[in-house]
Amino acid sequence: MTADRTFEALCCRWNPPDACSGAPEIRDRIEELCTFGVHVVVVSDLDPAMVAGQLLPHSEGRGSLHLCLPRVGQVHEVTSSGPSLRWRDGCDHRPEGYGALRWIAGWLAERGITGSLVLVVGDVPAASAAFDRAVVVDTAVERPRFQQILDEQLDRRRSGRVPSVDADPAWSIPLPIERLAEGAAEAIGTIGNGWAASRAVLEERVDGSGTFLVNGVFTGDAVPTLVGGSNWSSIAVRDASTTRSLDLRTGVLVRESADPPLRTFKLISAHRPHVLALRAEGSSNCLLVPGDDGATGERDAQVTSSGGRGGGGIVIATADRAQAVGDDRLVERLGAWAASPRGRPSDDVVQSLLADLEGAGFDRILAEHRAAWAERWSNAAISITGSPEDELSARFAVFHLLASAPDAGEAAVGPRGLTGPAYGGHVFWDADVFVLPALAAIRPSAARAMLEYRLRRLPAARAAALASGGRGARFPWESATDGTDVTPPIVTLSSGEDVLVRTDEHEEHIVADVAWAADEYTRWTGDTAFLTTAGCDLVLDTARWWAGRIRVGADGRAHLDHVMGPDEYHDEVDDNAFTNVMARWNLRRAAALADELGIAGDESSEWRLLADRLVDGFDPATGLYEQFAGYWDLEPLLAAQVAEPPFAADALLGTDRVDRSQLIKQPDVLMLHHMIPSETPPGSLEWNLDVYTARTTHGSSLSPAIHAALYARAGRPDDALPLFRMAARLDLDDITGTTASGLHLATMGGVWQALAYGFLGLRPTSRALEIDPRLPRSWDALELGLRYGQARARIRADHERLHLKCDAPVTLRLPGGLPHACPPPGATFELDDPDAPRRSP
């Protein structure tokens, strides 16, 4: 059972007269395993000094040696200077030392070492319980057996065999194996660290160019697209089947084939952003080592480059080490990449990066990578008790969100992230409205980098406003490197038909969306300094745009003509409710910010005046918004009269027919209830939800998740669940038929928002984190990890209680209640009857 696995942690008992205690051959092996990065935990009832005296302190070990003393509830780290106390149980008595072992288990989990990566040896029942799904070798094991296991582990490491993953079905995504689904599989299995990503291309694929993408590196074309780097993981493999899985917990891609034997394992380091690593092992008739068919040894670094010529460029260097072990061949490849948004970096840069890796080695890179991913998940945990399928698909979404943006500099996040070439990687409102709120809560530094992307393009947005006769900043519908609008003016379809694209002209709501994203970031993070310093112009200059853009009619009301709302089936309308109300919010928020900044004056007074005058299409008599002027006069066609949603009505009926009907692609009015519920009249969600849902085709991937969130907010979580599932499985089931060109990252942001804003009812404000859980009946509990202000929080709701764990004070506010300050470690609240009607947004 254990012979062909690689364990990253060993937990063994060390008590005389146990078979393994004190033996030099055991000690030597443990010492060596530590140097390979293995974490060894010795469980003993002896005095720590006595045990430490028997164990050799590891000198240059990349792993660790811990001494766990259950009887006294202590954990010591053994170093060359002796044992030092790492943890002591605060309780007087813990049966079987459960607390100490749990601490060890948690310490390892923070390094990405969980489940089947842990081997428990000996009579250590408490350890078995502490390490969930650990591999346990019976207590009756004798020294030869234990020694054999250690030898196997050492042999694997000495020969550079492919590591194992914690094959936990709750964290593992099997990639599709059908030939026609290969493109989707490549996208689903994308590995990345936010800076760069690789699609899950088969190693033997020779035409793998364009499968490595770097955030913010675009071509210099008139309509730029992401520069496609080469397939750095290319290896000569023949006749191998393709069973691949993506380990969400640690961000590695594993391929296994039984006949002929082949295993590959690759990663893009989350700890060292410019580092790539791959190991492969296979039979000699399957895995051909580089150079020629049977060569072994090291190969000179290979350098490939892409792009340049007026745009950005990518350079990748890799170095291989190959060897034969019996009938098997092993290949280890370390790589480094460098990129620039302008020009191609020199080869020297990557050669230098590659040289730095020689001292690190694959095992250390893997250990660092695992630890980095564990740290990412520590702020982004998801648990859905009662529905493993929903939990896995939600984790899949959050995994790709966590891999979508760097946490420093600037982040240009396209609708498909770095998982494929679709949309050229252009930045749309998807980034601001769908992805950023999730990252603000689970990876704030990445959200900040996304805002930095907008900040650095303010000059271009100001120039665009000026060029169109306006003022302030007009952010483009699609942008890439320099912040100018890169929406393709005409797109030629596969049929040869040219289609005129007008979103750049009319879909102006993105201007307010950018401001909203900045505000949402500050509400999650508490980084109010952002809006009072560099970030203030994202709110002020966007308000200036609206102030110049608004037309005040003879009736004294303010209007926005010739716009397009999120429902893009109606492409040039007047007074789109979403655009107008977002503009109104933008103006009011800017006026309030001007007050905060002490710059209030005539301009901010004008903003408030215009905001108050803006028509919003709301009819108090019916409780309904009119999506835009004249919408109710259109043919009252319902989605169900055409087909079962989701369907792309424009493709089915033609754009003219759809334009004349009330069919809508995605929430438009309803986005107001999702994004800025405080700007909508109380009670208006329910009315508008029923009316507009009936007209919604869900012909946009952005639609189902938002509807799910809103159904939950309307007190109908069971109605929300199918929509949530549609969103969460959108790419796993390739519902759109376009997953091959990249994953729908904005949908994934919507999935997180459905969980947080929808089912948990979270809403960050400057004073408190509002919370109002509404769970589907089929879920027993929902738990999310996130950051709120300075606190790292875990929020768990079931149908009766709400549990908050936090490491810093969090102020919560439950429906109808006052803000409640919760100091660490948290608090538990009884929830109301879940069937009782709730106050709507």
Place this chain on the structure above:
Amino acid sequence: MTTVLAAIDAGPTGPAVLHVAAGLAELTGRAALAVHVREGDTGAAEAAATAAGIPLRVLDGPVEATLLRAVDDPTVGLAVFGARAVPEGARPVGHVALLALEHAAKAVVIVPPNGAGTFFEPPVRVLVPLEATTESSEAVQSWINVFCGVGAEIVALHVVTPRSAPRMLDHPEWDLPQWSDEFIEHFCPAAARIDLRTGEPHRRVAEASRDEPVDLVVLSWSQDTSAGHAAVVRAVLSRSTTPVLLVPVDGRRQVLDLTADRPATVR
């Protein structure tokens, strides 16, 4: 090597059928053979075959059964029939051609009145209407391969239906080409491009068959002409000005009992 069989009668469509059969035979590297079931004077058929340079076999026996037996001959890879005498004819195809279509176990080409045109002048362009099912696509695949093999351009056509419509198009200008590529990959990998249309499939496919500059239309079908079925085939045969190659989907063919008929004799 299988032959391309041209079934001709004494009517005016004979030369067009022979012309198409000769073109297909040349294009696919097969031999052409004309057959005619004697009903009276065979002079017109012989003259047409001679003019086309195609050997003629005159068969004796009941017309329908004799022709069906000839089509079923394992040496025949493809049969070509004339649709009807005049474009304004009341039915899309005559009864003999219809019988062949319904019962033949192999592909049949129907030549519309005046439908030979400039058939198979390079570049050869083949229109393949697809209904977006694996079964129907696989049925025509071998013929698409044949035409691809001789350098023909394959143009896929799909009329979007509620069942086949893209479920989501965030931005059609970006997503539709991707969706189309996926569609082609799944249902017609050899296609150079796809023509997507909206509306009633039988009308749109028939319009395309009539209006598009193609040399051949390739359709799979269930060989079921009962009410409510084969609307696309009927419409295409009614309107197409281009020969139509109809490929039966395996397992759906109607079985015709020919045992009561006397054997055909071949002269």
